[in-house]
Amino acid sequence: MIPIAVLWLALAIDRWLGEPPLRWHPVVWIGRYLGWIGQRVAPPAGAPARRLAAFAGGAIAWCAGAALVLAAAGAIEAAANRMPAWAGILLAGIVLKPLLAWRMLRDEVMAVESALGRSLDEGRAQLARLVSREVSSLDAAGVRESAIESLAENLNDSLVAPLFWFVLFGLPGAALYRFANTADAMWGYRGERGGRQWEWAGKWAARADDLLSWVPARLTALLLLCGWPGRGPGGAARAVFREARLTPSPNSGWPMAAMALQLGVRLAKPGIYVLNAQGRTPAAADTARAARRAARAVLLAGLCATAALAGLTPMELR
Template sequence: MVLVATLWLALAIDRWLGEPPAGGHPVVWMGRYLGWMGDLVAPRAGAESTRDFLRFGAGALGWCAGALLVAGVACGVARAAFVLPAWAAALLLGIALKPLLAWRMLRDEVLAVEAALGRSLDDGRTQLARLVSRDVRMLSAVEVRESAIESLAENLNDSLVAPLFWFALLGLPGAAVYRFANTADAMWGYRGERGGRDWEWAGKWAARMDDVLSWIPARITAALLLLGSPVRFASCRREARRTPSPNGGWPMGAMALRAGVRLSKPGVYVLNAPGREAAASDMAHVVAIASRVVVLAAVCATVAMVFRLGVA
């Protein structure tokens, strides 16, 4: 039951205290490693061409080395915890798990977009830029809201459901490696140039590993978003196929259908095309829907751990 207590303690810490300082944040450390390693594995844009498989191999090797390091540290923390009394083990593991979950920060950032839009469109765009990587300079107020809702849905999986899934399955190392994979995809998983580096092949392994590790959790997130609604899962599947991502379209499509709003990325996809335009009141509504999913995901993870450990 220590692992069950760990999960709920981590969520309680997230709710009441939020994110730890950047200097002590494991995901920040992962980002620093990936930034350093990225300079080694990805060639400068426009540099003399090398064989694609060498770039791919370098990226895969750098990713695997980082994943092993993360898994090793997490295993060390878990091993240290289980020589402690149960209450101390749960406390240590809860503190270690919390930075791998980021629901409060996601919720606050999404609500801040609407608050900024209430001041001006430029403020809304500036706030949205903290959440998304797309160019926000020409977005309308409705498109700003759509982008914020899409980010909420997609990151609900990446920052909460998927880490809980892997924690329930493999403990702290599972959640830590998943967050490493997700961070690597965010930093390396680009087609072509970014930050003066060519990621076409160097980042391909990172992108594919994130796709693999997010595949089941993304569909669980969609199912939890639709739970209790009249929307059929098959409808969500149709919407998900409209996006180029094998996983991101599932939670985004489910949120669009559940909230009854139209979500789009100009020139790329439109989700729930018959839906209405996103309004100011929809922001609090979608956050409430996502908050319900947080609780449901935690309950599902608890049941899964009790069953898994009970069988073992």
């Protein structure tokens, strides 16, 4: 029962206290490492292309960082296991919390809607804190669509996937996933970014994140689809599969498509894809509806993780 207590303590801390200060945040530490080493493995923009060297450098740097993260998380878990139960639960729960970020995600998305209510420029500026895409040409509908897409996609990255790997491998599993996801966010670009070429230097990081997110992304879509009126499980799955294939990512399209279909809205990235093209343009109320759908998925994810940690089968749960 200890891992279950750790899980719910982390979720409770996230719900009531949110993120720790930046100087104590392990994901910030990961980002600093990736930023420092990335400047040394990715060639400068305009430099002669040396694909193999860039790929090898990125892969070695990723593996070195992953090894450090696994060692640190494993040491903390081992220390927690040697403590009295209450102390071990407290330590592990506090360490697990920064690897989950549902409250921050929800607050950032709702802040976009609030800013958009004041002016389009404020909405764009707030959205730029949340996404890496160009926002200056987006109209109000485009800003809202991007915010809802980010909510759905990051529901997997910030909560469902870390929980999935925590259930399988404890703190080291959740920590490794957050390292991989952060590395993809910072390195997984095709072309230039920040004066560096990432096409090959970031390829290992991008593929590692694709692999680790493959199952959780589909679970996130399933959690979002629970209770979809008028559709059986088969029909809902086929609809999501049809829409998810329209995106270039092997994973992010699944939760985004599920959210678009649940809300009955159109979600698009200009020039790249349109999800649920027959849906209506999202209105201001749809951002709050999306947050409520995602909150329900968070609760379901916690309950499913609890059942998995307790070793309960669906039949035993009934």
